[in-house]
Amino acid sequence: MKNRDVESEAAGRKSNIETDKQNISFLYLSEEDMIDAGVLNPGRCVDVMEETMGLMEDGDFLMGGPYNDAHGLMLYFPKKSPIENFPVNNARDRRFIAMPAYLGGRFHVAGEKWYGSNGNNRAIGLPRSILMMMLNDVETGKPLAYMSGNLLSSMRTGAMPGLAAKLLARNDSKVLTLVGPGVICRSSLRAIMSQRFDIDTIKIKGSSPTSANAIKMKEYIEENYPQVKNIVLCKDMEEALKDADIITEAVSCKEGEWPEYKREWLKPGALVISTSTFNMEHKSIVDLKKVIDNYGMYENYAEEDNVGYDENGDRLHTGCMGEDFVYMVQDGLxxxxxxxxxxxxxxxxxxxxESDDEIILVSIEGMPTEDVAWAYECYTYALVHDIGTKLKVWDHPYAF
Amino acid sequence: MKNRDVESEAAGRKSNIETDKQNISFLYLSEEDMIDAGVLNPGRCVDVMEETMGLMEDGDFLMGGPYNDAHGLMLYFPKKSPIENFPVNNARDRRFIAMPAYLGGRFHVAGEKWYGSNGNNRAIGLPRSILMMMLNDVETGKPLAYMSGNLLSSMRTGAMPGLAAKLLARNDSKVLTLVGPGVICRSSLRAIMSQRFDIDTIKIKGSSPTSANAIKMKEYIEENYPQVKNIVLCKDMEEALKDADIITEAVSCKEGEWPEYKREWLKPGALVISTSTFNMEHKSIVDLKKVIDNYGMYENYAEEDNVGYDENGDRLHTGCMGEDFVYMVQDGLxxxxxxxxxxxxxxxxxxxxESDDEIILVSIEGMPTEDVAWAYECYTYALVHDIGTKLKVWDHPYAF
Structure with missing residues (x-):
């Protein structure tokens, strides 16, 4: 109805503006498009995460907030509300988060992941989190892509344990332990298996040895990794951790119900990776090598949570290893x-x-720069291979 | 290539899950679609902003952060960088912002505005900010709509001065002053004119009486509002403010170069609206009625900026009236x-x-709840009238 106005406005501008620069369109990529664009390639994703961590070390990135270190901005649902129909925090992981970032180097692109999460989704056959990803030209701000973010996000999250395995595991690693065998753990498995070719034993620790997730994971490994000769469904954490060369954790649990690792269960040379929540006594890990993705981000968490001490004067734990590292620094440990x-x-x-006997702890939280990197990789593949739906924002911006 | 896997995965789930609930699609609305969906209707937008402010007073909303009051999360570009090709803050308003919110009542929907801004865009015929808006089901998090956000954002921003004029202007208001006659001011004009039918004089204060924006605004008024008998291009601020019943400001300027208003230039009964930056001496406005959109948001700004005092012990000003109000409270004024x-x-x-002589100051900053409200209104109109492009995220979520 107003198209005529748009046209006349545009005509008026043509004299002094290159109109082809005014046209804005972007690429929409559904989940199926993302698969076609290579989102599920674990080895490539590990490589791109390695690039990303390198660029972050160079300072060639931006995250949110005045200190460039915000994980994201969250909508917190209250536990209860007097208001009828108000959405309340009545399920695990109920939240929305906006995660913006810029990544430099060959990426040179801004973007944002935006998602809503609700533990109740499982009951209707939906993933707990439903994620969408945007990429934007960092110069003009114009959208480049809008894409389904679920696979993207799972893959980049799993690729980081893959990168840890590449950089920090013993070269002769044979035994891999999976703690919390859900979607993220499966993605971690795929990434680790793309880097470590001698793994012949996988131990699985689910909520029980017969949990649906544990059995599904076992079947998945049998189907996809014939080189794995032994798959063990573990009854407790001690059994799961003993003799493991690489332990990767992705547990979703209630506050305070994190799995507990004991130092004496870890074999010399073990690589212990956490992407979610687990716990170890602070004093027991003082001498171990500790690797993290981003200190400032954990500092933010520590500042926000501001956990105190128990009645014995011991620091309360948070379940987040990186955040606990910050408290260990603050406590002088x-x-x-x-x-x-x-x-x-x-x-x-x-x-x-530095040695075959060294035990190394790795805390990975996930950062929006990783989403931007892997999204950009899929986007450029999609562009070259003509995947996705091109959509117009405008031919010429309307000026009223 | 992986479609077969998706199908078999889905088939396996069909037995115990209602598969129609797994299907996710959303509506894409281009700028043209948004116009067809009524985004440019100023009177309706004022009504929806009134609903929004009421719901916010009820507490029936969420904004970001632990205190539900974050305006958004920003990527700050540095002034300079040693890194080649790093995007730097070399133009007015260079930033990205993610602005998430939930709004209750009949809306009951989550959403987020995401935009990049760069003053250099003007030179290539693009708006300074390029905005995209998302709406999401607050229960599952699934996307409902992805839409061009420029008109949406301009309209909701202008509608708030319209709402101020509706609620707070003298009923016999005849003289309207526009300070900073750009896109936002035009939107404010349209909203105010939808509420106040006796306005017959409009005074325009641009960077100069012959500035392109000032002259464009004059032509726009002549074309669209024949009831306005006098249009005055003002040479200075005193001329612009004298005798005005309603003053609305939307100035984009460099830090510290805000227009200065003097108390003695305001006529008794004047309504003074700020949507961007201007300045008045704190001591001169102590006794005036002050209306704001959201106190917590300005408290956040004040905390972040933490401006001090000049050599005379006078509080430094910020150009943002609402933020200055917070400092006035802190200073005991x-x-x-x-x-x-x-x-x-x-x-x-x-x-x-409360009286015809009362001078009222209104500070409006803009909140993501407003974007969610107006986006939802346009989205539901588009749904009913079959406007836009329906896009699939997935038929069934892929589980690897």
């Missing part, structure tokens, strides 16, 4: 400099593994 | 309770205008 980032290892500023 | 929100007036908790 370790030096800030004893923490190593992926980027420092990749850029050769600090060593990775 | 006014009581917190002397500030009134739109919502308090709408819900009858505090009076609006």
């Amino acid at each position: 370790i030096e800030r400099d004893s923490l190593t980032t992926f980027g420092e290892i990749i850029r050769g500023k600090k060593p990775g593994r | 006014i009581e917190r309770d002397s500030l009134t929100t739109f919502g308090e007036i709408i819900r009858g908790k505090k009076p609006g205008r």
Whole structure:
């Protein structure tokens, strides 16, 4: 109805503006398009995460907030509300989060992941989180892509344990333990298996040895990794951790019900990766090498949570290893400099593994830069291979 | 290539899950679609903003952060960078912002506005900000709509001065002053004219009486509002403010170069609306009625900026009236309770205008709840009238 106005406005501008620069369109990629664009390629995703961690070490990125270190901005649902129909926090992981970032280097692109999460989704056959991803030209701000973000996000999250396995596991690693065998753990498995070719034993620790997720994981491994000769469904954490070369965790649980690891269960040379929540006594891990993705982000968490001490004067734990590392620094248990980032290892500023006996702890939280990187990789593949739906924002911006 | 897997996965689930609930699609609305869906209707937008402010007073909303009051999460570009090709803050308003919110009542929907802004865009014929808007089901998080957000955002921003004029202007208002005659001011004009039918004189204060924007605004008024008998291009601020019943400001300027208003230039009964930046001496406005959109949001700004005092011990100003109000409270110049929100007036908790002589100051910053409200209104109109492009995220979520 107003198209005529748009046209006349545009005509008036043609004299002094290159109109082809005014046209804005973007690429929409459904989940199926994302699969066609290679989103499920674990080895490639590990490579791109390595690039990303390197660029972050260079400072060639932006995250949100005045200190460039915000994980995202969350809508917090209250536990209860007097208002009829108000959405309340009545399920695990109920939240919305906006996660913006810019990544430099060959990416040179801004973007944002935006998602809503609700544990009740499972009951109707939907993923707990439903994620959408946007990419934007960092110069003009115009949209480049809008894409289904579920696979993207699972893949980049799993790729980080894959990167840890590549950089920090013993080269002769044979035994892999999966703690919390859900979607993220499966993605971690795929990424680790793309880097470590000698793994012949996989131990699975679900909520029980017969949990549906544990059995599904076992079947998945049997189908996809014939080189794995032994698959063990573990009855407890001690059994799961004993003799493991690589342990990767992705547990979703209630506050305070994190799995507990004991130092004596870890074999010399073990690589212990956390992407979600688990717990170890602070004093027991003082001397272990600690690798993290981003210190500032954990500092933000620590500041926000501001956990205190128990009646014995011991620091309360948070379930988030990186955040606990910050408290250990604050409590004088370790030096800030004893923490190593992926980027420092990749850029050769600090060593990775220094001996076959060293036990290494890795805390991974996930950052919006990783989403931007993997989204950009899929987007450029889609562009070249003509995948997706091109959509117009406008031919010429309407000016009223 | 993986479609077969998706199908078999889905088939396996069909037995115990209603598969129609797994299907996710959303509506894409281009700028042209948004126009067809009524985004440019100023009177309706004022009504929806009134609903929104009422719901916010009820507490029936969520904004970001633990205190539900975050305006958004910003990517800050540095002034300079040693990194080649790093995007730097070399133009006015260069930033990205993610603005998530939930709005209750009949809306009961989550959403987010995401935009990039760069003053250099003007040179290539693009708007300074390019905005996209998403709406999401608040229960599952699934996307409902992805839409061009430029008109949406301009309209909701202009509708708030329209709402101020409706609630707070003298009923016999005849003289309207526009300070900073750009896109937002034009939107404010349209909204105010939808509420106040006796306006016969409009004064325009641009960067100069012959600025392109000022002259364009004059032509626009001549074309669209034949009831306006006098249009005055003002040479200075004093001329612009004298005799005005309603003053609305939307100035984009460099830090510290805000227009300065003097108390003695305001006529008794004047309504002074700020949507961007201007300045008045704090001591001169102590006794005036002050109306704001959201106190917590300005408190956040004040905390982040943390401006100090000049060499005379006078508080430094910020150009943002609402933020300055917070400093006035902190400095003991006014009581917190002397500030009134739109919502308090709408819900009858505090009076609006109490006399024909009262001068009222209104500070409007803009909130993501407003975007969600107006986006939802356009989205539901589009659904009913079959406007836009329906796009699939997935038929069944892929589970690897």
